[in-house]
Amino acid sequence: MQILSGQQLRALDEMTVHEEGITSLELMERAVTAFTGSFCKQFRPSSGPILIVCGTGNNGGDGFATARQLHRAGYNTHVVAAEFGKRSPDNQANFNAAKRLDFPFTLLRAGNPFPKPAPGVILIDALLGTGLSRPLEGYWAELIERWNETEDITRVALDVPSGLPADGPATGAVFMADHTFVLGYPKVAIFAPENAVYVGEMSLVKFKLSSVRTVLHVGPEGDIRPNQMLTEGYVATLVKKRGNSDHKGTFGHALLVAGSFGKMGAAVIAARAVLRAGAGLVTCHVPRSGYEIMQISFPEAMCTVDAHWYQTTGVGDLSQYATIGIGPGLGTEQLTAAALRDVLTRYAKPLVIDADALNLIAQSPSLFALIPKGSILTPHPKEFERLFGKTADSFARWRVQGEAAKRNELVILLKTNHTTIATPTGKIYVNTTGNPGMGTAGTGDALTGILTGLLAQGYEPATAATLGVYLHGLAGDLAAEALSQEFLLAEDVVNHVGAAYQELARVRN
């Protein structure tokens, strides 16, 4: 699904009004009806009294219309109408309509005593939406800060948390929502890891709008940032069907170069993931000390053994492998750097490069130029920084990520709670699966194995990366559902890849 900028969203509203011959007020009512439909599924009239704080723009207009609809649906509703500017016409119309109804309605001007929500209140923030033009300041910033500190209330943001710019870093006060109901299309700021604290749990509220294709030419121009949100429906279409006569030769033979003394677990986790993702065969190249560990832990894997007892110093013939995954637990010794250089020099097909292989490349930048086109790099933010330098925030990081992927014809991941996947064509996907339970040792190794397993099966690199990242997060979600986030181990993620495939098959059929 397309991620739209504030400018594109405004253009889409105008296009919808124009194409359908409706008024912008009717469009607002449509958006709010979709929102209250979604809201009422999660919060019942018995969930608590509703306090809706409305600003003077269209976000506030949505707020007044929400109050009217929730009041009619039997919710105990109270409106606070903030007065900090001139009301937009649709805001004024919904303000007037809400005022005529018999629920508590308070006008709030800068300097008034701060309204204090009672314990148990569900506070709906409709102060500011995508029209934010400067940071929140003074009285209104303080109001937001106070509400952020109020305990025993549930904070719900309508469209975006007030104070959060749709397209750039937040600089002033921002409402900290427990739950954000995003209207129409996702805005990029909600995916920045530093904004997770403001967005909380996200729901996308869908309603009828014109085709996004009509506004893709709208700015900001030259902006490099995530432009596609991965959805289950889309990812499900990426999974290849298996032919009845296919066999382990068809599904590819992957080489995994991973593990060193004390870090053989990374190699075992990744090797399992290669086969669980569906590859036909996996051979693991391991140091001598890792041979028995691998054979006993994972008998399905074959092994080639390095001359060195503790680390990888040289990998043999590469010609038989459909792809290579290199890096998990590899260590960063000089002898291993030489082995990596040798692999990158001799192997021309796309491979998966992770962890210590990325650290080795960061230490010897001349290795970067040797990476075969189409390869998938999987840094987490620290590894990303070592490779590409320091960046101020996610927006700067996304730009560097997108530019590097395009310039070098690589697929570059940035692994976070919303992993982004930059492709050589300039698309940047953002992932929507995964959970904090996956912040546990070895889940990155599992991802490397999954990606290697998909490349081995002949998936194009960008497809392997988008499907692999989504599948990995979905497996983590299903594992957390079954076991709890706290209990989760990397092997649980690998063990739920099957259930994740089944879920994708269900969505597709």
Ligand SMILES: NC(=O)C1=CN([C@@H]2O[C@H](COP(=O)(O)OP(=O)(O)OC[C@H]3O[C@@H](n4cnc5c(N)ncnc54)[C@H](O)[C@@H]3O)[C@@H](O)[C@H]2O)[C@@H](O)CC1
């Ligand atoms: N397609 C959609 O998604 C739809 C979205 N609508 C709503 O429209 C909203 C956007 O409406 P607007 O463009 O009117 O924007 P806002 O409702 O965010 O408000 C903008 C107003 O606030 C003022 N303002 C901006 N920053 C301020 C600050 N820091 N302090 C004080 N005042 C500030 C502006 O000067 C302007 O008057 C969306 O967030 C959404 O809620 C719906 O009404 C219609 C359909």
Ligand SMILES: Nc1ncnc2c1ncn2[C@@H]1O[C@H](COP(=O)(O)OP(=O)(O)O)[C@@H](O)[C@H]1O
């Ligand atoms: N809060 C979270 N939400 C979603 N995914 C997460 C979260 N925390 C971690 N992950 C995922 O878990 C993986 C961790 O990878 P990495 O940091 O390389 O771990 P390791 O080095 O231990 O294998 C990444 O794919 C990351 O996206």
Ligand SMILES: [K+]
């Ligand atoms: K809001």
